[in-house]
Amino acid sequence: MSIDLRPSQALGLWHAATLEHLKVIGPDLTLRQMAILLHIYLAPPPHTVRGLAKKLDVTKPVITRALDTMGAMGLVRRIRDERDMRNVVIKRTVEGALFVEKIGDIIISEGRKLAEREGVQP
Amino acid sequence: MSIDLRPSQALGLWHAATLEHLKVIGPDLTLRQMAILLHIYLAPPPHTVRGLAKKLDVTKPVITRALDTMGAMGLVRRIRDERDMRNVVIKRTVEGALFVEKIGDIIISEGRKLAEREGVQP
DNA sequence: CCACTATGGAACGGGTGCGAAACAAACATG
DNA sequence: CATGTTTGTTTCGCACCCGTTCCATAGTGG
Numbered sequence: 001m002s003i004d005l006r007p008s009q010a011l012g013l014w015h016a017a018t019l020e021h022l023k024v025i026g027p028d029l030t031l032r033q034m035a036i037l038l039h040i041y042l043a044p045p046p047h048t049v050r051g052l053a054k055k056l057d058v059t060k061p062v063i064t065r066a067l068d069t070m071g072a073m074g075l076v077r078r079i080r081d082e083r084d085m086r087n088v089v090i091k092r093t094v095e096g097a098l099f100v101e102k103i104g105d106i107i108i109s110e111g112r113k114l115a116e117r118e119g120v121q122p
Numbered sequence: 123m124s125i126d127l128r129p130s131q132a133l134g135l136w137h138a139a140t141l142e143h144l145k146v147i148g149p150d151l152t153l154r155q156m157a158i159l160l161h162i163y164l165a166p167p168p169h170t171v172r173g174l175a176k177k178l179d180v181t182k183p184v185i186t187r188a189l190d191t192m193g194a195m196g197l198v199r200r201i202r203d204e205r206d207m208r209n210v211v212i213k214r215t216v217e218g219a220l221f222v223e224k225i226g227d228i229i230i231s232e233g234r235k236l237a238e239r240e241g242v243q244p
Numbered sequence: 245c246c247a248c249t250a251t252g253g254a255a256c257g258g259g260t261g262c263g264a265a266a267c268a269a270a271c272a273t274g
Numbered sequence: 275c276a277t278g279t280t281t282g283t284t285t286c287g288c289a290c291c292c293g294t295t296c297c298a299t300a301g302t303g304g
Contacts, residue, residue: 004237010229011222015160017136018153023179027154027262030291034153035144038137049252057145059293064253069290086251086300100133107132115126149292152261171282181263186283191260208270208281 009114016110024106025099028073032058033066037075040090041100047090048081075099131236138232146228147221150195154180155188159197162212163222169212170203197221 005013029037035056040047043055049063056063067090070076075096081087127135151159157178162169165177171189175182189212192198197218203209 005230005233007223007226007230010233011160011164011226014139014225014229015157015164018157018160019178022153022157027152029153030149031140031144031151031153031156032149032291035137035140038133038140042133042137050250056141060252061254061294062292065291084251084301088252101129103136104129104133107136108127108129111127111132154261172280182282183264183284184262187261206271206281210282 012114013107013111016114017107020106020110021103024102029070032056032062033070036063036066037070037096038100038103040076041092041096045089045091048087049090052090070096134236135229135233138236139229142228142232143225146224151192154178154184155192158185158188159192159218160222160225162198163214163218167211167213170209171212174212192218 036052039052039055049060049067052063053060067076067078071078073095074093077091077093079089079091081089158174161174161177171182171185174185178185189198189200193200195217196215199213199215201211201213203211
């Protein structure tokens, strides 16, 4: 229930989750794209290009290109804002939600394995 | 103490740690390079190119190039095996150990923040 | 209308990772 | 030795991401 990690646990979890992520999902997303995707699915909408750029402290083209890539993968959808046609609102997709859910499953699963392997410790 | 995560916690932790990782460390390592680095520092030595390639299920050039990159960053060191000169043994460095430790700190810190924010829940 | 700003995207040049194949050196074996 | 095998690296062609810069469209205020 808690997430008070000891150093070896934290790194072990990160290590295992990274390995499993590569094996299940592949190396096709950069760390930045991952961050963008997770932010879209975990932070409350609406999301715009400039909002994401500011939040992640990157330039706008980075967001644009990431949306191109992830849009092609079907993980995300762009919609023009009807009320201010300059804006683009980024929407979630079913496929993207499943993708993010899969990432969560990996982490939970690796966390559980790690807990079993270590048992209860001081 | 435990690492039994609920879905929202797992993804929240991954999200926060990814964001913080990008902010503190930068986007200069790919997911694969991260996995290689963590494996070198968390799994028991010795580590060889082919061993890493097999463990991570990638081709050898991937390892070679990753070692080039991370070697240039000082995170890792190559040593020829004296007893079989075909082998290359990958050694850890002080700088690399600090780097990995920093990653652990990020995860622990974000985990703690997350726990505080959520409190005890069903 | 006409500047002026805001927003997202496109174009350019540089860097780098990738897979496949070829390569060089060190060992093993007949 | 001569041949084959193992190990790590290099090369090649491709693709993608990056930062900078510039551009097109949409809204704003005189």
